[in-house]
Amino acid sequence: xxxxxxxxxxxxxxxxxxxxxxxxxxxxxxxxxxxxxxxxxxxxxxxxxxxxxxxxxxxxxxxxxxxxxxxxxxxxxxxxxxxxxxxxxxxxxxxxxxxxxxxxxxxxxxxxxxxxxxxxxxxxxxxxxxxxxxxxxxxxxxxxxxxxxxxxxxxxxxxxxxxxxxxxxxxxxxxxxxxxxxxxxxxxxxxxxxxxxxxxxxxxxxxxxxxxxxxxxxxxxxxxxxxxxxxxxxxxxxxxxxxxxxxxxxxxxxxxxxxxxxxxxxxxxxxxxxxxxxxxxxxxxxxxxxxxxxxxxxxxxxx
Amino acid sequence: xxxxxxxxxxxxxxxxxxxxxxxxxxxxxxxxxxxxxxxxxxxxxxxxxxxxxxxxxxxxxxxxxxxxxxxxxxxxxxxxxxxxxxxxxxxxxxxxxxxxxxxxxxxxxxxxxxxxxxxxxxxxxxxxxxxxxxxxxxxxxxxxxxxxxxxxxxxxxxxxxxxxxxxxxxxxxxxxxxxxxxxxxxxxxxxxxxxxxxxxxxxxxxxxxxxxxxxxxxxxxxxxxxxxxxxxxxxxxxxxxxxxxxxxxxxxxxxxxxxxxxxxxxxxxxxxxxxxxxxxxxxxxxxxxxxxxxxxxxxxxxxxxxxxxxxxxxxxxxx
Numbered sequence: 377x378x379x380x381x382x383x384x385x386x387x388x389x390x391x392x393x394x395x396x397x398x399x400x401x402x403x404x405x406x407x408x409x410x411x412x413x414x415x416x417x418x419x420x421x422x423x424x425x426x427x428x429x430x431x432x433x434x435x436x437x438x439x440x441x442x443x444x445x446x447x448x449x450x451x452x453x454x455x456x457x458x459x460x461x462x463x464x465x466x467x468x469x470x471x472x473x474x475x476x477x478x479x480x481x482x483x484x485x486x487x488x489x490x491x492x493x494x495x496x497x498x499x500x501x502x503x504x505x506x507x508x509x510x511x512x513x514x515x516x517x518x519x520x521x522x523x524x525x526x527x528x529x530x531x532x533x534x535x536x537x538x539x540x541x542x543x544x545x546x547x548x549x550x551x552x553x554x555x556x557x558x559x560x561x562x563x564x565x566x567x568x569x570x571x572x573x574x575x576x577x578x579x580x581x582x583x584x585x586x587x588x589x590x591x592x593x594x595x596x597x598x599x600x601x602x603x604x605x606x607x608x609x610x611x612x613x614x615x616x617x618x619x620x621x622x623x624x625x626x627x628x629x630x631x632x633x634x635x636x637x638x639x640x641x642x643x644x645x646x647x648x649x650x651x652x653x654x655x656x657x658x659x660x661x662x663x664x665x666x667x668x669x670x671x672x673x674x675x676x677x678x679x
Numbered sequence: 680x681x682x683x684x685x686x687x688x689x690x691x692x693x694x695x696x697x698x699x700x701x702x703x704x705x706x707x708x709x710x711x712x713x714x715x716x717x718x719x720x721x722x723x724x725x726x727x728x729x730x731x732x733x734x735x736x737x738x739x740x741x742x743x744x745x746x747x748x749x750x751x752x753x754x755x756x757x758x759x760x761x762x763x764x765x766x767x768x769x770x771x772x773x774x775x776x777x778x779x780x781x782x783x784x785x786x787x788x789x790x791x792x793x794x795x796x797x798x799x800x801x802x803x804x805x806x807x808x809x810x811x812x813x814x815x816x817x818x819x820x821x822x823x824x825x826x827x828x829x830x831x832x833x834x835x836x837x838x839x840x841x842x843x844x845x846x847x848x849x850x851x852x853x854x855x856x857x858x859x860x861x862x863x864x865x866x867x868x869x870x871x872x873x874x875x876x877x878x879x880x881x882x883x884x885x886x887x888x889x890x891x892x893x894x895x896x897x898x899x900x901x902x903x904x905x906x907x908x909x910x911x912x913x914x915x916x917x918x919x920x921x922x923x924x925x926x927x928x929x930x931x932x933x934x935x936x937x938x939x940x941x942x943x944x945x946x947x948x949x950x951x952x953x954x955x956x957x958x959x960x961x962x963x964x965x966x967x968x969x970x971x972x973x974x975x976x977x978x979x980x981x982x983x984x985x986x987x988x989x990x991x992x993x994x995x996x997x998x
Contacts, residue, residue, distance in 0.1 A: 414803070417802055417804055418805065424810075425810055428816060428871065428875075429816075431828045431829075431831075431871065432816070434832060435831065438831060493725050493728060496722070496725070497721060497724070497725035497726075499721055500717070500718040501722070504714050504721070505711075506714055506715035506718040507715065509718060515734075516725075516729060519733045519734070519737075521928055521981065522733065522737060522977060523931070523934070523953055523973075523976065523977075523980075525932070525934065525952075525957055525973055526737070526956070526974065526977045527733065527736035527737050527740050527973070528960060529740060529743055529973075530739035530742075530743060531732065531736040533739075534731070534732070534739070549731075549732055552728055553728035553731070553732035555729060583713070583717035587721070612822060614821065614822050614935045615957075619961060629821075630821050630822070630823040630824070633821075633823050633824065634939060637827060637830075637939075642834075644834075647827055648827070648831065651824040654823070658819045658820070659816065662818070662819035663812065669818075669819075670815070670879060673818070673876060674879055674883045
């Protein structure tokens with residue numbers, strides 16, 4: 377899928393080089409060199425992919441291997457038998473379904489909020505001209521440099537004072553308060569021709585009407601990008617939920633994962649089984665909607 | 680997290696403004712007022728969220744950094760005592776040095792490997808799209824899961840990496856008990872996690888380099904390396920600048936991996952400023968001091984980004 381985004385150009389580069397050097401040197405020698413180069417590149421690509429994939433493969437192997445095999449040190453690179461006992465142990469010992477549900481509820485709400493709030497704000501910053509809009513944008517940009525650890529102490533007190541502590545909102549609202557979506561939205565909506573909007577205004581449409589009738593329908597790809605980026609970020613978020621979630625039954629999956637590791641210590645089978653439950657939904661979404669994630673990352677640089 | 684790209688295009692918008700402003704002169708005063716009101720209204724939800732959950736806590740954090748408080752009851756004002764304490768706190772300096780070291784290692788490495796991968800996966804290659812997808816896959820994985828996979832792979836008692844090292848006749852490495860090895864394991868896991876992102880940005884940058892430039896360089900007698908050095912690298916300047924700022928900001932904030940993999944140990948060998956601030960604020964509950972650590976970290980981040988920004992601009996002006 378990514379390929380389609382990047383594909384077109386380089387083909388021509390290679391074919392050009394073939395043409396050009398055929399004048400300078402015997403065709404066969406060149407073809408051999410080209411083939412050697414290709415083999416080297418394929419080898420490099422396979423090596424890099426192996427380094428990325430091996431830890432994930434190993435996670436799978438450990439998650440599906442029996443405890444005796446893990447403890448006995450008889451585990452092989454290619455396991456002889458696979459078992460679900462790690463999953464059974466984890467599911468029996470921890471409220472995984474609840475934690476999974478918490479993760480879904482929190483990240484979906486964050487994603488919806490992010491889309492709503494930033495479409496509105498992005499429209500204002502990109503298409504409406506008013507005093508102070510550049511300053512707002514600049515300040516919003518600057519807030520992206522603030523790590524949560526800098527503001528965690530007062531943020532915790534604030535959330536407690538607002539009566540949010542002990543609910544999903546303690547995580548949702550501070551997570552949704554991120555300027556990354558504002559930029560993505562602003563950059564995207566800038567590409568909508570201003571004439572279109574002015575024409576509607578001249579015809580007497582209100583700014584709200586312009587937003588719902590013109591901006592929204594043209595922003596579908598943006599909505600997808602914002603939604604998936606926010607979903608991924610919130611699903612994987614760790615530092616703030618670690619502080620804001622103290623009650624066991626409000627845990628999200630990453631916090632639950634850490635909690636399980638604290639309880640089970642070096643029971644790697646259980647840890648990896650749970651890690652898989654945390655990781656697989658996002659990997660699947662990531663692969664299916666790769667285009668939107670890639671757009672989000674390249675346009676905003678958020679991770 | 681911040682983006683140079685967005686800022687850069689913000690700049691170009693500013694340049695475009697006079698043209699746009701032209702239409703504004705034709706507009707009536709009432710229309711302009713109405714547009715302003717609409718603008719602020721549309722921005723309100725965002726301003727409320729950012730104001731309440733970022734700006735207010737930020738100002739509050741500065742305030743708390745002048746207090747001594749455990750988070751229960753009112754704090755005691757102690758002036759600049761927290762900041763004075765920082766100067767003579769060895770653990771603070773250790774964490775600061777570790778943070779800088781981590782940044783100085785991870786930033787160039789992830790950019791260099793990312794660039795290599797981008798050039799490789801931009802060349803003619805079978806199943807190129809599949810390879811690209813594999814490289815960016817770690818971006819979908821949570822920091823906690825990534826760190827736990829790191830714990831699994833780097834375990835010094837029975838981890839797969841040490842087993843492989845022993846199998847091929849190399850000495851096993853004490854990834855947990857050795858300070859240097861623990862630091863290295865964090866760097867390696869971070870690279871695994873982050874290289875895909877760097878590759879993605881460079882791939883996007885490579886799309887902007889026209890093939891005729893390579894042809895011209897080739898006619899001038901440049902080899903593969905010459906073309907890489909004199910065409911690819913300079914023309915990827917904007918991508919590199921963007922990545923430099925992002926990687927530095929990210930590295931200053933590295934938390935998930937360190938917290939889960941080593942917890943800052945052994946003997947603080949991997950303690951960084953954010954983990955130290957977290958421990959101080961929510962484990963030992965010395966919250967005034969934690970706020971002071973955070974404020975210093977933020978100042979360093981601001982200064983660094985501003986310096987990068989300024990020097991880059993100057994370079995553009997010179998050229």
